[in-house]
Amino acid sequence: NAGVTQTPKFQVLKTGQSMTLQCAQDMNHNSMYWYRQDPGMGLRLIYYSASEGTTDKGEVPNGYNVSRLNKREFSLRLESAAPSQTSVYFCASSESSGRGETQYFGPGTRLLVL
Amino acid sequence: QKEVEQDPGPLSVPEGAIVSLNCTYSNSAFQYFMWYRQYSRKGPELLMYTYSSGNKEDGRFTAQVDKSSKYISLFIRDSQPSDSATYLCAMRSAGGGNKLTFGTGTQLKVEL
Numbered sequence: 001n002a003g004v005t006q007t008p009k010f011q012v013l014k015t016g017q018s019m020t021l022q023c024a025q026d027m028n029h030n031s032m033y034w035y036r037q038d039p040g041m042g043l044r045l046i047y048y049s050a051s052e053g054t055t056d057k058g059e060v061p062n063g064y065n066v067s068r069l070n071k072r073e074f075s076l077r078l079e080s081a082a083p084s085q086t087s088v089y090f091c092a093s094s095e096s097s098g099r100g101e102t103q104y105f106g107p108g109t110r111l112l113v114l
Numbered sequence: 115q116k117e118v119e120q121d122p123g124p125l126s127v128p129e130g131a132i133v134s135l136n137c138t139y140s141n142s143a144f145q146y147f148m149w150y151r152q153y154s155r156k157g158p159e160l161l162m163y164t165y166s167s168g169n170k171e172d173g174r175f176t177a178q179v180d181k182s183s184k185y186i187s188l189f190i191r192d193s194q195p196s197d198s199a200t201y202l203c204a205m206r207s208a209g210g211g212n213k214l215t216f217g218t219g220t221q222l223k224v225e226l
Contacts, residue, residue, distance in 0.1 A: 031212060042217055042218040043216040048212075048213065058213065094212055102163065103212065103214065104159075107157050108157055
């Protein structure tokens with residue numbers, strides 16, 4: 001049982017390049033989330049998926065797109081990377097998006113945009 | 115003003131000390147309160163979870179919520195070097211799905 005896995009662990013991009021961050025969970029959770037973590041800003045929600053087939057914007061969605069490929073996988077895409085997107089990205093999952101279910105986090109992807 | 119305020123630290127204490135970590139918030143709709151622990155270069159992991167006001171104890175950890183003051187605390191008794199991490203408070207309202215609002219985190223170092 002690996003929990004939440006993320007790939008890659010680290011990535012360097014040039015401004016304007018695109019990339020997709022991958023996330024998978026093996027806990028049969030319905031809900032999945034993408035956060036970014038920046039110094040002094042804490043964790044901020046980018047997008048979430050309450051259940052397979054649905055996605056919704058979080059606090060900072062601009063510049064990102066997501067795909068809930070199936071129940072296990074939730075990917076985050078940067079179409080045209082900008083230096084402001086340099087951050088650590090965390091994927092999380094929970095059993096549902098109901099009342100207070102625990103969110104389980106992956107190990108993170110460190111992204112540097114030059 | 116941020117919805118959730120948390121002193122970033124760093125906080126350095128000797129082994130065995132009692133540690134107090136705190137968050138204040140402005141949204142009176144928050145009803146679920148959590149503390150996450152994050153080791154360096156790792157993802158956050160849930161440490162404590164409380165609903166509404168009151169105290170909750172789990173081993174060396176005690177979480178307190180004072181909704182009237184919009185203030186939550188995490189106490190760590192007999193602190194150990196293995197407690198050295200960043201502690202994030204998080205909270206959410208009853209509606210709106212499971213979207214959490216996080217504090218910025220307090221970095222704690224417990225020294226031998």
